[in-house]
Amino acid sequence: MTRILVLAILLSVQICTAKAQTSDTQPKHVSRMLLGIGHTDVMDTYLSPYSYKGTRIDLVFDKRYSHTLHRIELHGAATENPAGNVNEYEGGAAYSVAHLYDVFAKGRFCLNIGPMGSAYAGCIYNERNGNNPAQAKVSLMGKCAAMAQYEFDWLHRTMKVEYMAELPLLGIAYSPQFGQSYYEEFALRNYDHNCVVAHTFNTPSLTHHLLMEVPVCKSTIYFGYRGVIDQSKYNNLRYHSYNHSLLIGLKL
């Protein structure tokens, strides 16, 4: 595990130090807003041993200055248990910044890879639970991000396909202990490994999207797919949030 992490870090460093190639296909400044609506499947064993399924809405603002990407994400989800008699609500906000280096460019295709830092704060609330009604989610993660773009002409327009994926490498995250109450944590201030080291193996997650960029009149619209697979295994508690959304967006 350590070797793989070291390799991943070395790869990121090598990419950072490699001579960047400038692609003609990338504009200098791009801002866009994306709205995602889709299906979600959330399980947090602090709250329930079972997956709750429902609908999730994502709002993503990203801004790209040359090779630097800033992104703010907000999401909310309403889900219910398999028996359909209890609801759970999830919400969260994340800020990410990435520096994406050109590692390959040929013709109208380019590939960018680089490090990403991401801060997340969120909460899951179960409407039925008593002393374990909610689970807070807070993390700071270093990630590896990759983006591939390809431009093509169709119907007298220049369109672009974009695929981007992010994988967590190393960070810190908050988690209660397996059977620890929030009363112990916050009223008595009893710490019990609540700040955990998060890495690829206890946080096997992936966020990716496939977007089509289409110029319409004087504007540009986006549509595509976004998948967010968040998973963690901290303090013997298991969590997953599987999301598949349709994206629509607008260049700002």
Add this chain to the structure above:
Amino acid sequence: MMMSITSCVDEELPTADTPSGNLEALWQLLDERYCFFDYKHDEIGVDWDEVHERYRKMINNDMTRRQLFEVCCNMIGELRDGHVNLGAAFDLGRNWSYWEDYPENYYDSIARSYLGRDYSMAASLKYKVLDDNIGYVRCESFSDAMGEGNIGSMLSILATCNGLIIDIRNNGGGELTNSERLASFFTNERRLVGYVYHKTGKGHNDFSTPKAIYLDPAKGIRWQKPVVVITNRQVFSAANDFVKIMKCLPNVTIVGDKTGGGSGMPFTQEIPSGWRVRYSAVVFTDAQGHHIEFGIEPDVKVDIDAADVIRRHDTIIETARNLLHL
């Protein structure tokens, strides 16, 4: 690395909403998360594996929902824990033997005759000065918030009394922060009042290191005269915790019947049928590290006398008054 990324973090309990799926999920959920197995084994001989073997033989796929519910309730009843419940829309599975098997020691109409109609209320605390200049405070629950201002104001009004009775009979608990706040008005110094620890894994003995719990004195006015806390078997959970704390304090006497216990903080989970499962997850002990799950013995054991009931006298309140006049 890719293997790790693509691996699923998924459910571990049975997911089938069938009679056997639900019983297995219930048994396993408690097996992994309930916090008193060793104590219950030592005190009442609970062998959770033997319980599993016995109850799984009662399951068949032709059972109705209510029959399954009954079997599941009987299984969790083996733990004899008022905090272990199974909740369905049509019923609440429980084992309330901690008070149902004992004298009630509380008659609402008699106890209310001590308060009369002209009592005062500070948040949920009802209080009055009895005719022998003893303050009487009725605390029916710790569920409703009671602020320091409420308690301090009440004690200021009762300050001229010779002693104070805090009647918590039939108090089934509520918020620990409320019971601790009330207790903090009866100490002038920081005191060790107990320990707390929780499960850290699925093994029956996977526990965190016990952490001490201290009671800090309330700011402002505090009670300096004798106090009697009166109890019965329905004093449970946060009310049981209140008795545990008060027993550590000087000038405090516990009078009445043994408390009902319930020293585990309950968490909630569920099984495939959607039935709510409540179970003790966090252990609270007394200042010596002893379990108080099965209750706390009073300093002075008193039951309500049948002859007193006819005279509409509350034997426990009268005993408390006599003690405060000594």
